[in-house]
Amino acid sequence: MVRGKTVIERIEDTTSRQVTFSKRKGGLFKKARELGVLCDAQVGILLFSNTGRLYEYSNSTSGVNSIIERYQKVKEGQQFMSASAEAKFWQAEAERLRQQLQNLHEEHRQLLGQNLPGLGLEGLKGLENQLETSIHNIRLTKDKLIIDKIEELNKKESLVYQENIELHKKLNIIRRENMDLQNKVEVNGIITSSTSQYNIAARIDPVHLELSHPDHAERNEQPQSPTLCL
Numbered sequence: 001m002v003r004g005k006t007v008i009e010r011i012e013d014t015t016s017r018q019v020t021f022s023k024r025k026g027g028l029f030k031k032a033r034e035l036g037v038l039c040d041a042q043v044g045i046l047l048f049s050n051t052g053r054l055y056e057y058s059n060s061t062s063g064v065n066s067i068i069e070r071y072q073k074v075k076e077g078q079q080f081m082s083a084s085a086e087a088k089f090w091q092a093e094a095e096r097l098r099q100q101l102q103n104l105h106e107e108h109r110q111l112l113g114q115n116l117p118g119l120g121l122e123g124l125k126g127l128e129n130q131l132e133t134s135i136h137n138i139r140l141t142k143d144k145l146i147i148d149k150i151e152e153l154n155k156k157e158s159l160v161y162q163e164n165i166e167l168h169k170k171l172n173i174i175r176r177e178n179m180d181l182q183n184k185v186e187v188n189g190i191i192t193s194s195t196s197q198y199n200i201a202a203r204i205d206p207v208h209l210e211l212s213h214p215d216h217a218e219r220n221e222q223p224q225s226p227t228l229c230l
Contacts, residue, residue, distance in 0.1 A: 021049060029057045042067055 011017040025047060036043045036059035044067035047055040058064040110116060110127055111134075119127060 017050075025055060032057055033059060042070070044068070 011020055028047075029045065032043045032045055035041060043057070043059050044064045045055075045057040046064065047057075049055070056064045058067055060066050110119065111131065116124065116127075
C-alpha cells in the first residue's frame with residue numbers, strides 16, 4: 001500500500017497539534033544529536049512552543065549559551081572584518097597551526113631520545129612517564145595478540161587431533177576388512193586344494209580288472225569260474 005504524501009499545514013485540533021509537536025521535537029533533537037556525533041559538529045537548538053515554552057538542546061558541555069556567544073562573535077566578525085583584517089586573521093591562524101606542527105615535531109624527537117637537555121628535570125620525568133605508559137600499552141597489545149594466536153593454534157591442534165582419531169578409526173576398519181578377506185581367501189584355498197588332490201589321486205590310481213587264463217583243459221580238470229584279480 002502506497003503511503004500518501006503528508007500535507008504540511010497548520011493542525012487545527014489542539015490535542016493533535018500538541019501530540020505532533022512533542023513527536024517532531026523529539027525527532028529534531030535526535031537528529032541534532034546524531035549530527036553532532038557523526039560530524040563532530042557543535043549543534044544548538046532553541047525552540048518555543050505556541051504557548052511560549054522554551055525548549056533547548058546543545059551537545060556542548062557549556063550549554064546553548066556558549067554556542068550563542070560563538071555565533072555572535074562570528075557574526076560580528078563577519079560584519080566588521082575588512083579584507084585586510086581577514087588576511088591578518090588567516091595569517092595568524094596559519095602561524096598558530098605552524099607552531100603546533102613544530103611542537104609536535106619537537107615532541108616526536110624527544111620521544112626518540114633527541115633534544116633532551118632542554119627539558120629539565122620535570123620535563124624528563126614527564127617524558128619518562130609518557131614512555132612508560134606507551135610501553136605498557138604496547139605490551140598489553142602484544143600480549144593480547146600472542147594470546148589470540150595461542151588460542152587459534154589450540155583450536156587448530158584440536159581439529160587436527162580429531163581428524164587423526166577419525167583416520168585411525170577408518171584405518172582400523174580397513175585392517176579388519178583386509179583380515180576378514182584374507183581369512184576367506186585362505187579357507188577357499190584349503191577347500192580348493194583338497195578338491196584338487198582328490199581329483200589327482202583319482203586319475204593316478206585307477207582300478208584294473210584282469211581275467212586269469214583257464215588252464216583246466218591241460219590238466220583235465222573241471223572248468224572253474226573265472227576269477228577277478230584286483
